[in-house]
Amino acid sequence: MNVIKCEACGYENSSGTAICNNCGKPLDKDNNTNLLNMRYDGRAIRSKTRNTSIVDKIWNFFSSIKVGVSLIAIALIASAIGTIFPQSPYIPSTVEPAVHYRDQYGIFGQIYYQLGFHELYSSWWYMILIALIGISIFIVSLDRGIPLYKALKNQNPKRHINFLKRQKLFGYYSQYSPKDYDTLKANLKKHRYKIYEKDGHILAEKGRFSRWGPYVNHTGLIIFLIGTLLHFVPYMYVDEFIWVREGETEIIPGTGQKYYVENQDFIFETYGDDEEDAKFSEMLERQGTVVAKHYETKAIIYKDTSEGVIGSEPTLEEVTRGSAIVNEPIKFDGFALYQSKYQLNEFQSMSFKLHETDDPEEQSLLEFTVDFADPERVYTFDNGFKIEINKYYPDYVLDDDGTPRSQTNYPRNPAFVFFVYPPGEEEPEVSFIGIRQNLDPSQSNQYRIGLTGIDVRDVSGLNLKKDLTLPVLGLGAFIFMIGVIQGMYWQHRRIWIHPENGTLYIASHTNKNWFGMNKEVEKIMQNTNFEMLEDQENKVTKDK
């Protein structure tokens, strides 16, 4: 590999070096008076020196800031496109997405759907884009971070005079007393600078750690991105949903048949019930809708401890009990059970009685209850009556052509066709009974079935989550924050003092916040005869 030999000190620098790694002499043309580019302290970086093999080319591609910025810009635009219409999880689940986007948003919606933008963020190309950003972050950090670390680790306090002359803040003083020099040094210490000395040359430095900020935050981001990938690893992530009716115990899916949940009670409160809600009356009135105030499921979690054969009765042992409230899940053995949805007043059972059609007193001949969870088909009675459920429509509707059917399997609008067999009769009387409906198709029934009561109960929609990726994500986010704060809220400031032939040269550099650097140099110069350093960047622009 090529080396550049420093003319001043003879040190052999690897090619691509801009400032001698040993003495600090700028390695470009001697008569150049432009300000030095201080990036990575003039170290050679891999991406700027090698470009032959395919590995080099890939490396150079990803380590370019321009490429990184372009990738972020593409991700930005893509993300924005994803918000033009709602993503598929946010559209009603009852409609086909293809139909929904066409009906709701017309031709644009249709195109949007066709291009797969309704699931943009889980599309392969979006994920590849984010992965490319991740690779770019990783490579650029190695490419720049390592040379910078080496450069700052081995700083020579004694720098070549041209190095100082080409700093932004620079001054030289031919008449100075040793007292001034000492005061300056004391002031630097007072401002918490670390002093490195060599033959009367001084390097005063502070805040070097802020230079690691970008690399720390990039590490955090990479950890975070790895965390998001872990989602796809089995057992790291569980997301299941379950409806549990009040009073019932159900197996919790996603737990390997091990855990059960019992819904003891579902509580639902709305605003306006309490006196203290009076202050919200204006808003509630304007909106005119019921606003939920609080809902929770009181539940018991059981574990099946039977080690028995499949199909044997489970042995349930209570693990924990508590309330699943929005924002406060029930936690057990690494799982969290969240209050997610609810359905109020679902029909649990209906009670009926039988009486003679022309009995004005409607005196009950028999009573029976149909439990919707487990409806019996035939009900027989001691007095010889027999009632058979001929048809059961849990969610009754009448079709356009007049045929009855059930919309869903949930007992939302139950209706029945009953066969009533009076004692000794073979031919049944037919009755049709639903909510607010009681029909006698033959118009000649001797007996009539009457609805006496409806029992309702609430249903809790619970969401079971286990997410072992969370600690990884949290760690990534935490490291990112540390890195970004350390890089943004501190600066790396350096001051070089260079005595030569009775003249004292002073220069300073900071990686950001020149305003603060200027102020600090002013303070450090206090009580000395030194004048303030000159901002050579301004001078250059003024001269032009």
Added chain:
Amino acid sequence: MEDLLFWSSVLLYAAFVLYFISTVLFAATIKDKRHEKKFTKLHLLALSTTIIGFLTQLSYFITRWIASGHAPVSNMFEFVTFFSMMLVLAFVILYFIYRIEMLGLFALPVTLVIIGYASVFPQEISPLVPSLKSHWLYIHVTTVALGEAILAVSFVAGIIYLIKQISQERLTGRNFLLEVIIYSIFSAIGFAVISWGFTLADYSATFELEVDEQQVEMEYTLPAIIGPYNGTLITENKMDGIIPAPEWLHGVEASKKLNTLVWSLLVGLVLYGITLLILKKRVAKAIQPLLNKANPELLDEVCYRAVAIGFPVFTLGGLIFAAIWAQEAWNRYWGWDPKEVWALITWFFYAIFLHLRLTRGWHGEKSAWLAVVGFAIIMFNLIVVNLVLAGLHSYA
């Protein structure tokens, strides 16, 4: 309780007036040519009026918190006023670092416009739905507002830089763009003016239209320039829609929103036109001489520094705290809700800003333009995402 709420709104008005006075005072410090580069009594007065204004607004915040029982950051009015308060705080912090009066002269009027904008939304206190009942509501929302406010200061510095640096000798593409930005600020004022005007006049016109094979009614509180598609006016003696909304414009109340936008742009145009007539030149050209003393290098520094300070705060509030709360409330830390996506877009954008700063040639004017775009994204997230792209965050 009613009393407390009353005093709370009085305090907000008082803060508004105080900010107005501070703006005038900061203008006076710039006009004052006798004491250059000195912190005079006038400066002290301007600064202390601003701080008193801030404390007054803080009292509004606290009294309203006591009255409603929860931190007043839960609907559009409350969030936007809180954002304006954070903008003043961010300005004061940066003023203490850099002592640039010009920043106040621009940041405070922006604050006034934002408060005016906030006051258009329903101001009564509203109850919290279960998912909002969490300490993360305060932590997340307040940090986001502070972060965005600090980022907004970068916009303020950027716009001053642009007005100062861009040649106003003749109309160029760049100073045309600058006028467009100024015009959009006028439109925001226009929105507040027109909404207040017709609210005070109690304007209401109801339209009947068919949505999904159902007859629904839609109430317009502004005269309908853009009427609903296929709608019929059923209130008597009110203006019928001049132009019906295009058919492809779907979504609830889309035509109403478009109508409001058209009104704001028109009133903004009138206000801008009047200003042009008074000034007899482009607004930026008229402001430019006032910025003689401004140091462009320092403005560029502030523009960058505000992003450097605001970016970590925004990341913490807008992404990390947001994700923690989303995990608590909806058991997923990220759900690609439009508001979340736009927070991510904001973050992407400022990440680009910070990286471009490392590249040569992206200081100064280009940087200032980026700061303007960044603020536009923040405003987009605050206004358009809430009002147009409905989602989990579309309160108000």
